[in-house]
Amino acid sequence: MVEIKEGFSKLEHRYLFQEIARKVADFQKESPGTDIIRMGIGDVTLPLVPAVIRAMHAAVEDMASKESFHGYGPEQGYDWLREAIVRGDYAPRGIDVSADEIFISDGAKSDLGNILDLFSRNNSVGITNPVYPVYVDTNVIDGREIHFIDCSAANGFTGDIPSRPLDLVYLCYPNNPTGAVITREKLEKWVAYARDCGALILYDSAYEAYIRDPEIPHSIYEIPGAKDCALEFRSFSKTAGFTGIRCGYTVIPGGLMGLNALWNRRQGCKFNGASYISQRGALAVYTPEGRAQIQENIDYYLGNAAILREGLERAGLEASGGENAPYVWARTPEGADDWAFFDLLLRKAGIVVTPGSGFGTAGRGFFRLTAFADRARTKEAMERLVALCAG
């Protein structure tokens, strides 16, 4: 008789964003005419930039003739992309990362989930709270012991350094869901902690392109010693609008716990490389033209974030984030339950947000807004919110 992995029975019934999608679909069935503004799931809305489109058309054309056809690519990704990442994302910051420490994939979510294939279930896990649910769910499935690290306005949403040793620690900055960033000094403390107790930091920097403050680190490897204790996960999804294209990468330092060779082995037997077309598109992000074009899009989204901050203030709601991140984190009015406020916003204002408690207990009484909607729709949503809160 087949035995299901025990952890599944300990999982919340639905993945958060599937739950939200269901609630929205149900409401649309009830009120088919309602004009809904979606600021729930963090999905981009601007089209891909011309440099990426041109590169992907060329890649499709490569596949049309025998001479330029590409079959299986390397499971680790094409060298031309790995090298462009080194030159584009790391070398300019003086970070010593080599191409064979970079593994291209179909996205950071896959890597953040699949990386756990390397670790025994005996490892203890530190997870900030509130948090992107993937870190929690994947560890619950595997049956690992999770220690939550509470994040609040009091600690700048960066959590206090744990007093006990942990094995795997997830950090995500700029943060999803709070939009908080981490200072160099605080990140140094995390690295010192990890080196001290032998922990491994899983550093999710999917939103680093949104950092505007020159003092804020973009990569954990800007901190000396981090290559001895941290992996870094990045994505083209929010940087270049690749949510439907699928491409991301993970940095696994060569000397770190043998993990580089282990991940190579894992990918060799459970992955066949990211799409050639996606990788060619990602390469275009590193051309001067591509860089300039994606920068415009990021500026646009950060402009939306400023509108969100300003709207929330007008509505009399406390908010943070959105200055170096595409997410704004707001407190519900008068301590309202966040799922109840989610329903209210959906039903009375036609706005979809993400309830804070969907990201963990420390998210109770908060909600997340994303800056990825259309400019006019973002403004419209804030007008509706202001009206609702005034009414």
Place this chain on the structure above:
Amino acid sequence: MVEIKEGFSKLEHRYLFQEIARKVADFQKESPGTDIIRMGIGDVTLPLVPAVIRAMHAAVEDMASKESFHGYGPEQGYDWLREAIVRGDYAPRGIDVSADEIFISDGAKSDLGNILDLFSRNNSVGITNPVYPVYVDTNVIDGREIHFIDCSAANGFTGDIPSRPLDLVYLCYPNNPTGAVITREKLEKWVAYARDCGALILYDSAYEAYIRDPEIPHSIYEIPGAKDCALEFRSFSKTAGFTGIRCGYTVIPGGLMGLNALWNRRQGCKFNGASYISQRGALAVYTPEGRAQIQENIDYYLGNAAILREGLERAGLEASGGENAPYVWARTPEGADDWAFFDLLLRKAGIVVTPGSGFGTAGRGFFRLTAFADRARTKEAMERLVALCAG
């Protein structure tokens, strides 16, 4: 201190195809002038068909404007593709599979590896021998007990039904590496066995498009009762040349052990859908034009397989497969060790094959040839083989 999953230490050092690639690269360094014909890794060489190219250009263009842009797709795949698969691959054979039983992914290798996320390590596993190494390696990593089911010419490379109950049983027909197919009668026996002992069959039918014999089943669901005991894994890689595009799918019947909901949950937290462009390309495979075009390519590869069979015969070597499959399985001359014969073929004839023992102990003394090379190169390889064996 971080603890690595114990199974990694029990794994063979390298993934088979990485090992072959290294040997070939070493030889090329030694003898840079040698003209090498690659019949080792099962990778296609014909370009994508025009219908797929056109669909992917259109999909790239969709991504270029805000109105037609696609961000995150459903983790399960787009409904239009799931429905096309039902209409194209199942309904015509009278098989009752519904769209919500189909999960689109970035390829069958990913799914075959990741599906193990659902199962506890206590499950016993039955694996035919010789076999695609992915089934073995992924279970070794997880620490499951593996029972090998020997396949040989005597049992038509379909293995004897085990006398003891097993939990998970992998079957792959048309088979990689032997190119053998399974009769309806034999597959009925496997289904009866699984139903009887509560086993789950993981049926890999990645090569079903190569079946020419009308008596041979294309899907395990052609067997009554299979929906109560089997998952089916399929790929566009060998059907439509998608090895570099990345798209495949897995069928998980709704009523089967709750696995449909579990896989949905797993994909919801570790996967973000296959690329929109890849899925649009896959959809074109189901148009009348796309169908006809990919059929031509499959015929071409089967033509190569016939040339391989004929060449092996001229060389005096015993061979099977290649009639309903893109692989031909041959015995080394005079009982030679297959890695030694691999080296001989590489060094004396410039031909890359796959040594049979790379697929398991029952593959010792055999080697695999793939039909995916160019026609002229396939003929050239056979001339070289005949000359080598005559010399």
